[in-house]
Amino acid sequence: xxxxxxxxxxxxxxxxxxxxxxxxxxxxxxxxxxxxxxxxxxxxxxxxxxxxxxxxxxxxxxxxxxxxxxxxxxxxxxxxxxxxxxxxxxxxxxxxxxxxxxx
Numbered sequence: 001x002x003x004x005x006x007x008x009x010x011x012x013x014x015x016x017x018x019x020x021x022x023x024x025x026x027x028x029x030x031x032x033x034x035x036x037x038x039x040x041x042x043x044x045x046x047x048x049x050x051x052x053x054x055x056x057x058x059x060x061x062x063x064x065x066x067x068x069x070x071x072x073x074x075x076x077x078x079x080x081x082x083x084x085x086x087x088x089x090x091x092x093x094x095x096x097x098x099x100x101x102x103x
Contacts, residue, residue, distance in 0.1 A: 052073075
């Protein structure tokens with residue numbers, strides 16, 4: 001495995017909010033994406049996920065509560081909790097999540 005520059009990788013992605021899998025550890029994927037200020041609709045997942053902001057800021061609405069995650073901070077969203085990205089979120093985001101059908 002080589003060293004991955006997450007910020008450069010995110011910058012080179014063709015579309016904001018479209019994640020790229022950087023690697024897999026057991027049944028967990030590590031993904032990176034670029035946030036461009038656009039909001040995303042509410043969603044929930046069957047597993048928890050960790051959101052690590054590398055640079056910029058992530059504005060979330062989590063189960064009706066506004067949360068701000070700044071560069072160098074991580075937020076863990078528990079399984080089944082509804083969350084949405086609020087306008088103004090920008091920078092590089094790393095997502096760490098369980099793969100439901102991993103063998």
